[in-house]
Every structure is written in C-alpha cells, then in structure tokens.
Amino acid sequence: MKIIQASLEDISYLLRIPQRKPYGTMESNVKKALKVAIDDKDKILASIPVDLKDKGSELYTTLIDGKGGLQALITSIKKQDPDKVSLGLAASLDTVADLELLQASGLSFLLPQQYLNYPRLAGRGTVEITIEKADGSTFSAEAGGDQRKSATVQIVIDGYSAPLTAGNFAKLVTSGAYDGAKLNTVNQAVITEDGSGKVESVSVPLEVMPSGQFEPLYRTPLSVQDGELPVLPLSVYGAVAMAHSENSEEYSSPYQFFFYLYDKRNSGLGGLSFDEGQFSVFGYTIAGKDILGQIKTGDIIKSAKLIEGQDRLSLPVQNNNINEST
Template identity: 90%
Template sequence: MSPSMASSLSSSTVVTHRILSLHPSPLNRSLLFLKPKLPFSRTVPGDFRMRLHSTSRNCGAKELIPSCNSSIDLKLNPFEAGSKSLEKFVATILIFVQVWSPLPLLGLDSAEAVLYSPDTKVPRSGELALRRAIPANPNMKTIQASLEDISYLLRIPQRKPYGTMESNVKKALKVAIDDKDSILASIPADLKDKGSELYTSLVDGKGGLQALIKSIKNQDPDKVSIGLASSLDTVAELELLQAPGLSFLLPQQYLNYPRLAGRGTVEITIEKGDGSTFQAESGGDQRKSATIQVVIDGFSAPLTAGNFAKLVTSGAYDGAKLNTVNQAVITEDGSGKVESVSVPLEVMPSGQFEPLYRTPLSVQDGELPVLPLSVYGAVAMAHSENSDEYSSPYQFFIYLYDKRNSGLGGLSFDEGQFSVFGYTTAGRDILGQIKTGDIIKSAKLIEGQDRLILPTHNNSSN
C-alpha cells in the first residue's frame, strides 16, 4: 500500500469514528462525563485526527467520504484524478472492513500500527496498570514481567501451554532466590520486617511461586489463575515497600503545587439524584447510595494526584452533581467552591523515568502512557477551558472504556491526551448505573494522607 493510501485510510477511519460518535446508538451509551465538550477537544500541532475533524465540520455526514477533498481533484490531470479517486474508493472499502471486521489491516506503517494493531499490549485493568507504574527494584520488575506473561497464556483456549507457564514461574523463582539480598536491600530499614514476611510468602507461601508451579503441573487453569493473582499481589506489595516516594525530581517551576509522593486511596459515595436505587451486581439488596474506591497514583502523576487529593480533603466534591456523556462520568464545574489550581497536563510516557508536562503523547508515533486512558474505570482530569496544556482545576471524569469505540489496537482515540492519575479499583459495577443528576454524597482520602505534600503558597489558577 502506498504511503498516501495508508494516510488516507488512517485519517478517514478516525473521521468516520468522529462522525458516527455524533449519533450514538441507544444501545451504546457507556461514557459518563461532567462537561461533554471538555474531555475530547484537544488540538495538537501535527495531530492528523483533529485536522480532519475540523475539516469535516464543513461536510455533511452523508457526503463524508466522496466530497471532503473534492477541491483537490480540480487541480489534478485526468490520470491523477482517476488515481486519487481509486485511492479514496479503496480507502473507503478498507474503512468499512476495519469497522465491521475483527481482522487487522495490513500495510500500515509502524507509527500507525500502535494505534491499529490488535496486538498492542497495554494494561487492560486498573490493577495491572497501577502495578506496572510502581518504580521498584529491577529484579522485582523481572519477576513481575515473567508472571504477567502467564496471564496472556491463560487466555489461550483449549490446549494451554503449561510448559511455558512453568518455565516462566521457575524463571521468576530463580530471580527471587538468587537476588534475595538485592530485593530486600531496596526496602527501607523501618519496613524490613514486613518486607521479609512478604518475600517468604512470595517464595514459599500458600499463594506463592512454589505453590503456583504445583498448580501448573496439575494443569488446573482455575487454580493457576488464583495462584497467579496471589503471587502478583504479593509482588506489588513488595514493590510498594521499595518505592516509598517519588523516584524523580519535579521541575523547579512546579514545586509550589500540591503533590502526592506515592499512592493514595479515595472513597467516593454516590447517591441517586432521582430517588431511584443502585442495582446490586450479584442480586443483593438495592441501595440508595453506592461506594467506589479510586487508587490515585503519585508515582506517575504527582501533581495531578496531589491536586485531586487536596480537593478531596477540602470537601470540594461533597455534594457535587455528576453528568454522563457517551463514555464517561464527569463532575459539574465547582470553580469557586474551594481554592484550586490549574495543573499542567501531566503524562508519564512508558519507558521514561519522569512525566512530560504540557505535552500530550503521540500514540501514532508509538508513544504510550504508563497510566493509559484505555481502561474501564480510569480517572483523569478534564482539560482547562483556557488551555489544553493544563488540566481543569476541578473537574475530573471516570472513563468507561468501550473497545467498540476504539482503534483496532484497543486504544482510545484520545489516548495520551489527558492527565490520567488513577483507577477505580472497587465498585466498578455501579459506574454504568450512574446517570446525569446523581450526586457525590462524600469523597474521602482514606489512605495516603501522609504522602500528600501541601506547599505553603499554592500556584494561582491558570
């Protein structure tokens, strides 16, 4: 496929997605946001998605493919015009193949492959994303990677590669035993006893690596899955002990912002605004209010998580109304209720040691964030009304990721454009039941208060 055809394909595909999103199916209302215009309105130099979106405003939905570039054809000779028409025709056919077929399209360049490849490996759960975001000892990361590979192997239907799984666990066990001193040396002195307990549990415990090998030899996928989850939980606990604070220095100009030096947990209680009830996930009693828990990550987004934690402790969200749009739940604009600041856009690129500020990622160029938006229950700040280089000083949203509204790689079309700072880890079953008019009864920082750093003089709003 020629470069021009590949470009036409990728661009037209995104335009088709944008136009179709203007007329959502009543069966596909899964996005809940506070202000519909805020979360998805980035304009970035070089961002082909937004250039086409702007152009498409002058074209009706019915004439999307045929006429948007008709003015170009006037400047071409008959041969060039015919070639251009053929390219557009082929691109149109491929667009519909992409939309309606689960098969990947061939011929896309490496940059676009990240967005459109079905093999793009990004975390598909908040727990996995949060675990990968911990800046821990390299040996622990090696153990973690070996175990996480088993999660993919377990998804293989019918005959599972138990031999490969056993090799992965044995590799992790060897690293754990051979590098015990290095692993434990990375833990602060006051946490050594707890670290030793967790290490012993990881190697020889009931839900540890030795037990996991036995389950794999018995070829019991259910027990393997349970044992794997237990081992990975222990790995995450050890890594958190190794990373008590930030692993990088904040830029000097941002030291007067609130910041979270590590992890925190926020508990949010939501009430129905119309007097109805939340349905229990497993057929239990109906509830007038429901609670979710959000783990906020200061390792990758210290300023954004810190500002959010400060707002929570100030009672900024108590009584706030929620709005729902397409794929998100978003709070109302509470500006003026409490003192707040507009934090610079903050995104940690995968493989990097510190976040980028005021700079979105280019997924088309292969950049992926440590904390992806493309996870059901991801929590991020909306954009500032004044500048897309800053987050809103108040409004946050919970993203209700739906793979049907994403690229073939399973990535949101807005991946890398927002400051994601945490994930819903408990109560995800009620997210889809939240409706416009529902109210946050209370929001509390139940863990991480000691990691919240509040400068004496906060920066003024942008």
C-alpha cells in the same frame, strides 16, 4: 521496582492484541522482571523500614514463588491461556504495588523546578467516594443484596506515576471540594460538574509517564500511533483521569475529573482508546465498578474521603509561584 513494574505493565498491552498474542515477548518480559527481582533482592528489602521488614520479606517471596507470583505467571504464559495470564499479571502487579507502598516514602525522580510548589503524592493512596441517586431511584447490587439509594466506589490513586495530579486530587478531596458535586454522563465517561469558582484550585500540567520511562512528561501528550504508551493507561474500565483545562489541553482542569467507562467495541487498533495518552490518568476504580454504569446525570457525590495515603501527601506552604494555564 520500577523496572519490574514497567516490564509487567507492557504485558497488559500485549494481551489486548486480538489475534495471535505474542506470548514469547510476554515470557521475556516476565523473565526480565524476575531476574531484576532476584538480582536486586537485597536492595529491594533494604529500602523497606525496619518495622516492616517481615511483611516485606513475605511479599517478596510471594512475588517470586507465590501462587500469583512471577514463576506462576511464566507457567501460565507457556500454556498460552490469556485468562490465566491476565489474572496472574494482576496478582503480580498487586504484589509489586504492595512492596512499593512499604518502601521508604518519596519519589524515585526529581520534579521539575517549576512544579515544586504544587501539592504532590509520593506513593499511592485510596479514596472512597459515596454517590447518591438524585431522582429517588436506587443502585442495584452486583450479586443480590438490597437496593440502595447511595453506593460507594473506591479508587487507588498513583502518585508514583502521576505525583502532581494525584496530589492535587487528594488535596481537593481532603478539603471537601467534591462533597455535593453533581455528576454527568457523557459518551464513555462519568464526569464531575465544572467546579470553577467553587473551590480554590490550580491547573496542574498534563502529566503522563511513558511506559519504559521513570519520570512523567509534562504538558506533552503521547503519540500512540508512534508506539508511545502510558504507564497508567486510560483503556481500562474505571480508570480515573482529570479533564482538560478549558484554556489549554497542555493542562488539566483544576477540578473536573472523570471515570472512564472503557468499551473495547468503541476502541481503536489494539483495543486502545482513541484518547489514550491524551489525559492525566492518576488512578483506577478498585471497588464498586458495577456502580459506575448505573450513575446517571444529576447524581451526586455525597462525600469523598482520602482513607489511605494521608502521610504521603505533601502540601507546600506557599503556592504563590504556581503558574496556571492561560
């Protein structure tokens, strides 16, 4: 599934090319993904637990021949319609993600020995964050509806590509570490306050999985100028990432995370953020994106809950050997 996912995710970058988009390359990517999906059908379905086989078969059929499947995506690419390609790509990636969630738990790679004592998320999870206005004002509804003092944002966190970062975040969420945290708006981001001393936490190493690779790099940022691109890009409105540690940019903050408010007008070549590949991105906003732009400095996270993925979160009994950044 990782080869299929990587082939499709490459198209996200190709779509950002402002002038003549390389539709031929996009078509080749989808055909590669389609071939792998067909050739590995038995392997893909065999990795799904018996009680979920029917659901898995249904999703597999959708991925190949469904309205938002790979065959339909090839048709949209042939028509050179970027909007339809974008929608079809999102649908195919969603189906791939759903199939991965059904597959047997566990990571497809081995973590480095020195990181085995960190919390980790082996798969995806969903976090629901309720944000409350601090000044008595209200959030505006996206399409009519009542004004409200608090609003909910949902994010999907990706332990397939960032198991340590997503795992540490999930641990903090389940411990209530973000309940009551204040938010600040800076540049193109909404960031939590510095939680130093507020909770017991550790600095997780910078964790970035390069596109086309099958395991993350640690403590090593990517060089976008040299063509290195991450599987989880920052250049998406509502991307969720950890801030850097105040001691070293090779580590993430043990607590601070931010929502990235991507704006193509303030981006570099190819529509990529100037900070692409420099932060540990571990998730994306899937509901409540309209809320992010309405958050003001001083607004508060009323609560944060892990509503899906608890069974994929591993919390080592002993964390004594974890090396924090210095």
